[in-house]
Amino acid sequence: MPSTPLFILVCSESHEKIQMAAMTASVAAVSERPVCVFISMGAIYSFKAGLSDDERYKGSRFAAVLQEKGAPDALELFAMGRQLGEMSMYVCSMALDILGWDESDLKENLFDGTLGLTKYLSDAEEGQLITF
Amino acid sequence: MTQRKKIDARGAFCPGPLMELIAALKLIEIGDEIEVLSSDKGTAADVPEWVAKVGHEMVEVIDLGDHWSIIVRKAK
Incomplete structure (x- = not known):
């Protein structure tokens, strides 16, 4: 029986939430569950091109531990989910417009x-929606 | 003859070892095996769950004290 598609909406700028979204998305995708990720609001800052790890993620105490211990990088997890499973990722057109950014x-x-x-x-509507 | 490839993922945190296993499985032939060494306790439980979900074969999970040896056979 096909798995119910998982829709993951990421709005938070918090490293912990982006990390958990990336873990959820990548593990679901490699477990043969279709995943569609939507990045909006403050989360978009972590997806900007050309940032160092220190600049990319903002978070609280746990975020500092994630980086100190070398937890898998959230953006690399999203990339692996796309590469190894059925996963698509979209960026919110409104968030791009507000920032004056484009996909580049x-x-x-x-x-x-x-x-x-x-x-x-x-x-x-055809699947399960989780927000971070 | 069955080939077995070893991945040393000790020190990597969840879901790193699982992702390394899945990437390696894509590159081997059906019937061949991957052995993952992991010091992440969750991985020892997560890999058998993943294997059952997607239809590969779990060979064994061995507790080696400070890490686990997890052996998976590619079935499809």
Whole structure:
């Protein structure tokens, strides 16, 4: 029986939440569950091209431990989920507009394109939606 | 004859060892095996769960004290 698609909406700038979203998305995708990720609001800052690890993630005490201990990088986990499983990633068109960014401002080879919230929510009706 | 490839993922945190296993499975022939060494306790439980979900074969999980040896056979 096919697995229910998983829709993961990431809005938070918090490293912990982006890390948990990346872990959830990548493990679900490699477990033969279709995954569709939508990046919006403050989360978009962590996906900017050309940042160092220190600049990329903002978080609280646990985020500091994640980096200190060398936990798998969240963006690399998203990339592995795309490479090894059935996973798509979209960036919110409104968030790009507000920042005056376009897709070239984002880390390359991670996104399938831009999407509006209405279309994303419509697609998500066929699966389970989780927000971070 | 069955080939076995070893991945030393000791020191890597969840889900790193699982991801390394899955990437390696893509590159071997059906019937061949991957042995993952992991010091992450969750991985010792997660890999058998993943193997059962996607239809490969669990050969064994061996507790070696400070790490685990997890052996998976590619079945499809």
